[in-house]
Amino acid sequence: MTQRISLSVNGRVQTIDADPDMPLLYALRNDLGLSNPHFGCGLAQCGACTVHIDGEPVRSCVTPVSAADGVxxxxxxxxxxxxxxxxxxxxxVDEQVPQCGYCVNGWIMTAAAFLKKTPKPTDGQIREALSGLKCRCGTHLAILRAVKRAAAIG
Amino acid sequence: MNAINLSLSRRQLLQSTGALIVTTAAPVEALAQLAGSAVPAGKPPLHPTELDSWVAVGADGNVTAFFGKMDMGQGVDVAIGQIVADELDVPYGRVTVVMGDSGLTCNQGGASGSTGIQTGANALRNASAEARRLLLEQAAQRLGVPAEQCQVADGVITGGGKRVTYAELIGGKYFQHKLEWNNQWGNPLNVTGKAKPKSPDQYKVVGQSIPRNDVAGKVYGTDDFVTDISVPGMLHGRVIRPETAGAVPVSVDESSIREFKGARVVRKGDFIGVVAEKEWDAIQAAEKLKITWSNAPSIFPDQPSIYDHIRKAPVARHTVEANVGDVDAAFAGGARIVEAEYEWPFQSHACMGPACAVVDARPGEATVWTGSQKPHFVGQGVAKILDLPADKVRAIWIMGPGSYGRNDSGDAAHDAAVMSQAVGRPVRVQGARHEGHGWDPKGPASVHRGRAAIDAQGNVVAYEFMSKGFSRIDMATNESNPSDTLAGMLVGFPNATQHGFGVPAESYAFATKRTGWETIAPLLTKASPLRTGHLRDPVGPQIHFASESFIDEIATAVGADPVEFRLRHVKDPRDIEVIKATAEKAAWKAGPAGTRRTASGDTLAGRGFAYSTRNGTVVAVVCDVEVNRRTGAVWARRFVVGHDCGIIVNPAALRLCIEGNVVQAVSRALWEEVTFDNKSVTSNDWLSYPILDMTEAPESVECVLINRPAMNPRGAGEPSTRPMAGAVANAIFEATGVRIRRAPFTPDRVKAALA
Structure with a gap:
């Protein structure tokens, strides 16, 4: 029922025995003790669980851990x-964006991948690229400023 | 705060408190170790009357302030540090503010009603001033110079050509000094000493835009959230809620979860949950557990009839808060009557994650890790549900997934407490998304009625504004009583709904005026997914959506400019100044309705105004909206917000706080509505409960900050939430000529109204 799975996270390879259908999120948080991705919805609707897989932003709450083997x-x-x-x-940090900060992981991981592909985005492109993320504290304007600032300094 | 003092990060604080589970070290000593200062034993017991309960000077001269309120991400702790630094004459970088731990701080009420600075700073300000006075007295003796001839700067006292530092005087020792306490707990708690706090013209740190302490830890992912707490021996728990609200478990087939390692059912009264060694197992076990539920009646009304339900329901409590002149006679004599009704739905806290808590219930004592903004009260509630003395439960706040009032976090703590006690091990609880949206306490749905009588000359001779809705305190404002939590009600603490609502907060003086409210009974008294409680600026958005829309409707009826009409009736000089400054900054074009309207293709643009006060803070707003007449979509595009909260402690933090309030308030005005069927809540995720997304965020929020150095600080955490829905509604009317009287202003609703 469990499967041996090799996870390469932030350049470090670790092996776990896990239910292959378990979302990657729980492997990262509980098996590897990496708490950056957060449980927000478990439905790929908010982005709080985002990690990069081979450079692409992925919602770890709906990604089976078996699909992350070897990436x-x-x-x-x-x-x-x-x-x-x-x-x-x-x-x-410069823009002092977060309030509660629970969503920050998803926005930063998504924005980082977006800026890699679109280094000089327009306001509209930023808004579209980040439209699938949620922030309940309402820090949207500070997020926009920060992503524009990152594009300018990046 | 400097990097050295920040050695006391949240993670380390957690480590220290985690260690306390297995050791008996006094908390302050554990803290002192972390801060690198040797603090000997002998700290007086934590109590408001002890100066040592408020401030400490380490051997290195660094200052620790113990704050019994909370910051939820708006920088209140920074402001407190600024105030303490000024009173003590130390650099801000040498002050660390400890908050959120019932073992280290006095109960100042937690985050509550935007009082973090307004009332929360009082005790810290007075205690710090008293500490400075004592240090100056000691220095005078040591230096042989009269205290009045000594100077203090940066924690160093000089006089007669000699110097002594705070660290040399008291570093690592206790003041052992009594303060006068007003015998109040919570928000009104205050202490005083002999020292008189500084006058505002002496402030050096207050007024500076000092950055927050918690941003880097969040951005680099190095600080913990409550969801990250893990203690030795901890099990993962889930609570199972019925599909039909009010149903209770009749029988449970425990064999249905046999496949999950260590999975166990916890039943107590009508409470049912599961625990397992691994979180994923607990999640699956909660889904697979076979439960036979009782046949509960489908109790909720059809959603479209909820406002009729409110109108027809028996009045549980009726309160008239203002009654000026003979209102009824004035209505009888008016030449014409303007009247309108407005409706506001149930709304969810919809925090970024379902609430989480960890409780370690041991024989005779317990530790609680909670994201609740009122941890002291949560500790008291957990003590009651575990039948422990209050002082045997330590509640430690760790930032949770957002907090905007009485959300689901205190419920999670009680859930975890019940399960931890049952299984004899620490238990971590976090719900699924549908449990967060579905079962958190809701902002109350309501109906509001405005009436005004106008004489032949166009003067308002009578004004009446009445609200009727569910109580804002069906669930009390804090979780100190288990009867206000789901677990408490399920294990047998009977809910006792309290009744409260509110009236518009403004200074309109009409010839006669009556304002009041009525509340109705909850739809379900026990463990309801539609139980109601405090959600940011409790009942403020709904009341002022209605009252500020209605003021515009009166202005329209008499052909007046909305700003001029308000200025004609507003009496408080601060209100007048804020309204004028806001209109001026926005270059408000005076004139009757229709003056500020443009159209281009499918886009109708308009500008609206609203104003309100909240507990001494005044906010006015000009809002520009664009309405797509084809789709009904509303973009609340630009805001100019005038804000007067007395003396401004930290202008940059204030601006960010206002921005967040505007965005959240616009989200509630445009999108948010809890949906339900006869059985339960159906808006259980982000698709069924949409909030404002990035494509819909305003283009700009410009703040006009009015600083009043001579006036004690008022609150800022909520007041700018209050007038936004009204301003948006007024702008939609200006753009389209159509008055939207039911929130939220969704595309479908606006499109239908335009048809």
Whole structure:
């Protein structure tokens, strides 16, 4: 019933025994102790659980852990650190974006992947690219400022 | 706060408190170890009358302030640090604010009614001033110079050519000094010493835009949320809610979850949950557990008839809050009557994640980790549901997935408590998405009626505004009583609905005026998914959507400009100033309805105004909307917000706070409506309960901050939520000529109204 699965997260490979149908989110949070992706909805509707798989933003709450075997997974902490921040993270700090901060993971991971493909986006492109994310505290305007700032410094 | 002091990060605080489960170290000593300062034993017991319960000076001269309220991501803790730094004459970077732990802070009420600074700072300000006075007294003795000839700067006292530091005087020791306490807990708690706090002209740190402490930890993913708490031996728990509200479990087939390792059923009264070693197993076990539920009647009315239900339901409580002049006679004598009714739906906190809590219930004591904005009260409730003395339960706040009032977080703590006690191990509870949306306490649905009598000259001779709706305190404002939680009601604490609503907060002086409210009974008294409670600015958005729409309707009826009409009747000088400053900043074009309207293709644009007050804070707003006449979609595009909350402690944080309030308020005005069928709530996810997304976010929110240095700080966490729905509705009317009197202003509803 369980399956041996090899997970490569932030450049480190670890092996777990897990139900192959279990969402990747629980493997990251509970088996590997990586709490950056959050449980928000379990329905791929909010983005709080986003990680990068081979550079693409993926909702880990609906991704079976078996599908992550052998791929490169990056979490928020793998994106950048205070010493070596990703431009979106730096801009988030500069703009003081988060309130509760529970959604931050999804927005930053999604924006980072978006800016890689669209380094000089328009306001409309940013809004569209981030339209599938939720922020309940209403920090939308600060997020827009931060993503524009990241594009400028990135 | 500097990086060294930030060694006391949330994660480390957690480690320290986690350690406390297995050791008996006094909390403050664990804290002191982390902060790198040696604080000896002998701290007086945590109590408002003890100065040491409020401020401490470490051996390194760093200051720790113990704050019994909360920050939910708006920077209240920074503001408190600024106030403490000024009173003590220390650099802000040397102050650490500890909050949210019932073992370390006095119960100042948690986050409540935007009072974090307004009332929460009082005790800290007074205690810090008293600490400075004592230190100055000690320094005077040590230096042999009269205290009045000593100066204090950056924690160093100088006099007669000599100097001594705070650290040398008291570092790592306790003040052992009593304060006067007003014998109040919660929001009104205050303490005073002999020292007089500084006058605002002496402030150096207050007024600065100092950044928040918690941003980097969130952005780099290094700080914990309550969902990340893990303690040794912890099980994962899930509560199982019935499909039909009010149904209770009759029988349970425990063998149905045999396949999941360590899975166990927890039943107590009508409460039913499962625990398992692994979270994924607990989730699956909760889904697979075979439960036979009682046949509960389908109790809820058809959703479209909810407002008729409210109108017809017996009045549980009737309150008239203002009654000026002979209103009825004035109505009888009026030349014409303007009247209108407005409707507002149930709304959900819809926090980013379903609530989570961890409880470790041990024989005779318990520890609670909660995202509730009122952790002290949650600890009291958990003590009652576990039948423990209140002082044997320690509640520790860790940031949860958002908090805008009485959400589901206190419920999760009680759920976890029941299960932890039953299984004798720590239990972590987090619900599924449908449990967060479906079962959190709701903002109450309501109907509002405005009436005005106008004489032959166009003067308003009578004004009446009445609301009728579900109580805003069916669930009490805090979780100190299990009867206000789902688990409490299910295990046998009877719910006792309290009744409360509200009236418009403004200073309109009409010749005669009556305002009041009526509440009705809840649809289901026990463990209801439509139980009602405080949601950011409780009943403010609905009341002022209606009252500020109605003011515009009167202005339209008499052919007046909406701003001029308000200024004609508003009496408070601060209200007048805020309204004028806002209109001026927005370059408001005066004139009757239709003056501020443009059309281009399918886009109808218009501009609306609204104003309201809240507990001493004044907010006015100009809103520009665009309405697509083909789709009915509304874009609330630009806002100019005038804001007066007395002295401004941190302008940058205030602007961000206002922005968040505007966006959340617009979301509630345009999109948010809890849906339900006869059995239960049906808006159980983000598709069925949409909130404002990024494509719909405003283009700009411009703030006009009016600073009043001579006036004590008022609140900012909620007041700018209040007038937004009214401003949007007024702007939609200006753009389209159609008055929308039912929220939310969804595309379908607007399109239908335009047809």
């Amino acid at each position: 490169q997974i990056t979490t928020l902490a793998g994106l950048g650190t205070p010493e070596k921040p990703h431009p979106v993270q730096k801009a988030y």
